Structure formats: C-alpha cells, structure tokens
Amino acid sequence: MSGDGDFHIRVMRPDEIALAVEWAAAEGWNPGDRDAECFTHVDPQGFFIGELRGEPAATISNVNRWCDGTSTTVDDLINSIPAPSF
Numbered sequence: 001m002s003g004d005g006d007f008h009i010r011v012m013r014p015d016e017i018a019l020a021v022e023w024a025a026a027e028g029w030n031p032g033d034r035d036a037e038c039f040t041h042v043d044p045q046g047f048f049i050g051e052l053r054g055e056p057a058a059t060i061s062n063v064n065r066w067c068d069g070t071s072t073t074v075d076d077l078i079n080s081i082p083a084p085s086f
Contacts, residue, residue, distance in 0.1 A: 011047065
C-alpha cells in the first residue's frame with residue numbers, strides 16, 4: 001500500500017518488529033518481553049510500518065487471533081507509534 005508519493009505503508013519484516021517494540025517502550029508503553037514473538041507467530045502479517053522517504057516513520061500492529069475457535073478478534077500489541085523524531 002502506498003500513500004501520496006513519499007509515504008508508504010507495508011507489512012514489517014520479522015527483523016523490523018523489534019524497532020516497533022523499542023519505539024513503544026520509548027513512549028512509555030510496557031510491551032511484554034515475548035509479546036512480539038508470540039503475536040508474530042500467530043499473525044506474521046499483522047505488523048505494519050510507515051516509511052517516509054524510505055525511512056521508518058510509524059508502526060502499528062493489528063494482529064488477528066482466534067478466541068474460541070469460532071470468532072476472530074483483533075489485538076493491538078503496539079498501537080500507532082510515530083518515530084521518536086516526529
């Protein structure tokens with residue numbers, strides 16, 4: 001997915017997810033030590049990064065998981081987090 005030229009949104013690669021956790025901690029959030037690993041295992045397509053002119057600018061997670069085997073819910077591990085420079 002892409003925006004209007006310089007801003008693009010895409011699914012994060014597994015090696016980039018630590019960046020989102022790092023930014024969340026810098027914002028005062030308290031992601032669990034293994035939360036990202038668990039959420040990635042359940043929905044590897046659930047972490048997104050926004051890039052501005054090719055540099056990480058924002059992250060968000062929208063991880064789908066099965067609750068009771070019959071319905072799907074959405075969990076946010078790392079809500080919308082802007083890069084510390086923004």
